[in-house]
Amino acid sequence: MADAPGLMISAPSSGSGKTTVTLGLLRAFAEDGLTVQPFKSGPDYIDPAFHRAAAGRQSFNLDSWAMDADLLAAIAARSEGADLIVAEGSMGLYDGVATRGAAGCGSSAETAVRLGWPVVLVIDAGGQAQSAAATALGFMRYEEELPFAGVIVNRVASARHERLIRLGMEHAGLPVLGVLPRRGDLTLPERHLGLVQAVEHADLDEAIAAYATFLRAHTDLPAIRAAADQKVAETAKSGRLPRPPAQRIALAQDAAFSFTYPHILEGWRSAGAEIRLFSPLADEAPDPASEIVWLPGGYPELHAGPLAAASRFREGLRRHAETRPVHGECGGYMVLGQALIDKDGRRHRMAGLLGLVTSYETRKFHLGYRRATLQSPMPGFPAGAHLRGHEFHYSTILDQPDAPLARVSDADGNPVPETGSSRGSVTGSFFHLIAEAEA
Known part of the structure; x- marks a missing residue:
């Protein structure tokens, strides 16, 4: 405490x-x-x-x-x-x-x-x-x-x-x-x-x-x-922060990729993981020595043109995905897809590691807690793991041809259609991971 x-x-x-x-x-x-x-x-x-x-x-x-x-x-x-x-x-x-x-x-x-x-x-x-x-x-x-x-x-x-x-x-x-x-x-x-x-x-x-x-x-x-006051702790500080999914993690970080919960990164660092930052907007490829690539959420729809033109980033991501895991959350998930359509109806090419096509031309609001049971493994978690997270975006899915990543429901247990995607070593979800949970 x-x-x-x-x-x-x-x-x-x-x-x-x-x-x-x-x-x-x-x-x-x-x-x-x-x-x-x-x-x-x-x-x-x-x-x-x-x-x-x-x-x-x-x-x-x-x-x-x-x-x-x-x-x-x-x-x-x-x-x-x-x-x-x-x-x-x-x-x-x-x-x-x-x-x-x-x-x-x-x-x-x-x-x-x-x-x-x-x-x-x-x-x-x-x-x-x-x-x-x-x-x-x-x-x-x-x-x-x-x-x-x-x-x-x-x-x-x-x-x-x-x-x-x-x-x-x-x-x-x-x-x-x-x-x-x-x-x-x-x-x-x-x-x-x-x-x-x-x-x-x-x-x-x-x-x-x-x-x-x-x-x-x-x-x-x-x-x-x-x-100001506090409640005196009745028990020792027995809890621990989330464990890192790998020892060397390439993490996208710039104005388009900025939303990762601080306790997640703190847990990774405190366990000794090396977080290697790179900027897709600067057309930087992930460090090739990294074991996984993690694309956080953010506002890729505001930077769709530069991301579509970032050829070194896309090629480095593709090479990594041939042998090692890549995961995207919300905005990162959209960038892993085939295309992103901006609010003006312009279609922008994305990484193409998943078949996902998303659009901001017709806005649809998605907000709320999410419970997820993984149907495929994702970095740090095996199939069958139970996760809790939160979803907040305005994009609409136009095409989602890949296998679902998880069975997903809202806080009250009602199923939601945004299941995430899994293709080979590449996974993505619209919810931002907060914590692993019991069944």
């Missing part, structure tokens, strides 16, 4: 400002000389890169649906040496799935209860005054075991608006840890349902520094830090 005291920054719903608050707090505490460990509750794979930019320390996902108690403990233990933990929730505080998974339903509240991190609730006060206190009070009392630190009220329009909100919070007995005036410039650009990637934000450090200055001016940082 975590040794440092921690906080969970959450909200009643998405869009309330919790990412801005999290980034501002991470940077402000780091500027004060603290070693701050960030975490992200839930399967988001974009926010951890922003956390790292703010805190200077790798952020990790904690997911009570996909991860069992041992893996949660092993990941929480990455906070060793930190003075303070600041975790960011996902969606609303209590939002999760209906059917319990490895350790729960996947809500931020479950993570906060399990690790003993008091919740700082970010309330969007737009369109309400004293009623904001009723909302916060309901969130505090909904789960009796939930540790609760207080509220930060966001998007306050005026001094009168603040006075009315404070009256309501005082009546409800709720600590007010900050009041943030409405500021339209304190936003980061978004794509789909999440932020644009950190690597695409030209002025990211300047933006985060502005958040920290804003939080210093309008929150009680000493009170926020004093509210």
Whole structure:
């Protein structure tokens, strides 16, 4: 379990400002000389890169649906040496799935209860005054075991608006840890349902520094830090991170391939694996001495032209696949296919190691947890292995002629048609791997 005291920054719903608050707090505490460990509750794979930019320390996902108690403990233990933990929730505080998974339903509240991190609730006060206190009070009392630190009220329009909100919070007995005036410039650009990637934000450090200055001016940082807490570990840190699928792994990494859960890579590295990075966008081939090639997810649809022209990358990938495994997740899976059709209807040639053809011309939204039972082996896992992951993309399959990689269902056990593909030593899936699971 975590040794440092921690906080969970959450909200009643998405869009309330919790990412801005999290980034501002991470940077402000780091500027004060603290070693701050960030975490992200839930399967988001974009926010951890922003956390790292703010805190200077790798952020990790904690997911009570996909991860069992041992893996949660092993990941929480990455906070060793930190003075303070600041975790960011996902969606609303209590939002999760209906059917319990490895350790729960996947809500931020479950993570906060399990690790003993008091919740700082970010309330969007737009369109309400004293009623904001009723909302916060309901969130505090909904789960009796939930540790609760207080509220930060966001998007306050005026001094009168603040006075009315404070009256309501005082009546409800709720600590007010900050009041943030409405500021339209304190936003980061978004794509789909999440932020644009950190690597695409030209002025990211300047933006985060502005958040920290804003939080210093309008929150009680000493009170926020004093509210941090932890649950004393009842057992030893017995969990371990995921094992590497090989000793030498060629990992694609650039603006088109950037989505791999940090705990996966941390597990590979801590077990002694050599991760050899290469950039398909720079037309680099994978290191020929690597035992496997792993193509993560990302946004290949935004770079389809350069990827189609990357002949050295495709040829190096083809040579590797003749004798050794290649695996792609989501965007990486699409690049392993025959073709990718962009939003304007243009067809781009991909690696051709699988028969998959995908299209963004007709968008179809795919989002949710995935359970998978492998029908063919993939790097690191034999046929029959049970995996948990998460799927998030807008592409449509036009052709999928290869053997299915797995039987795949959603969190409630309902079958989904995106089974992944297997052809020889090449495999791919639309879900991003989070953890191996019991049957």
